[in-house]
Amino acid sequence: MTRPPLAGLRVLTVSQFGAGPFGTQVLADLGADVIKVEDPTVGGDLPEKLGLTYATLGAVNPAVVCCSLSGFGRTGPRAAEPAYDYLVQGYAGYMALTGEPDGPPGKCGVSVIDFAGGYASMLGLMIGLWDAQRTGSGRDVDVSLLDTAVSMLSYFAIWSLNRDWTPERVADSGHQTLVPAQNFRTRDG
Numbered sequence: 001m002t003r004p005p006l007a008g009l010r011v012l013t014v015s016q017f018g019a020g021p022f023g024t025q026v027l028a029d030l031g032a033d034v035i036k037v038e039d040p041t042v043g044g045d046l047p048e049k050l051g052l053t054y055a056t057l058g059a060v061n062p063a064v065v066c067c068s069l070s071g072f073g074r075t076g077p078r079a080a081e082p083a084y085d086y087l088v089q090g091y092a093g094y095m096a097l098t099g100e101p102d103g104p105p106g107k108c109g110v111s112v113i114d115f116a117g118g119y120a121s122m123l124g125l126m127i128g129l130w131d132a133q134r135t136g137s138g139r140d141v142d143v144s145l146l147d148t149a150v151s152m153l154s155y156f157a158i159w160s161l162n163r164d165w166t167p168e169r170v171a172d173s174g175h176q177t178l179v180p181a182q183n184f185r186t187r188d189g
Helices: 017-027 054-060 085-092 114-136 145-151 154-162
Strands: 009-014 034-036 063-068 139-144
Touching: 009 017, 009 139, 017 034, 017 114, 054 085, 054 139, 063 114, 085 114, 085 145, 114 139, 114 145, 139 145
Parallel strands: 009 034, 063 139
Antiparallel strands: none
């Protein structure tokens, strides 16, 4: 068996719910030594309350990389608000695109925003680590679920902002611009 690509990397995580644990599970699957810290009596993430921030840890080890993953980022008017996957799907417009045209908005069947946020935060963390190895200087990475969700709107957002185009729900889970790209009834139902 070959050595896993992240063997020798130690990650301390203080995370709950979907995005953080999913992202750190990916790192562990790739060989990182992941240490999960949690207090089940508190019911919320504590990076900051425990002093596990770049401002604190960077003073001890300037090459450390810290990653904060939250619903709306650490600053701004919504920073303290809850941001579960389905809420962010609504805020970012996913639910306006999902479901039948004559039905109510729908959410994705899996926690797609949490999983994408986990990947985005781990990408940010790995980029920070790559740069820290080259320069000796760590950094603070701030990833929000809303930023991740909006970035994944991709061409829908570009077309909406730059053309006279309005996204809408299409029958049979169809795609708004590609055909055939919808659900079809098959012989066996």
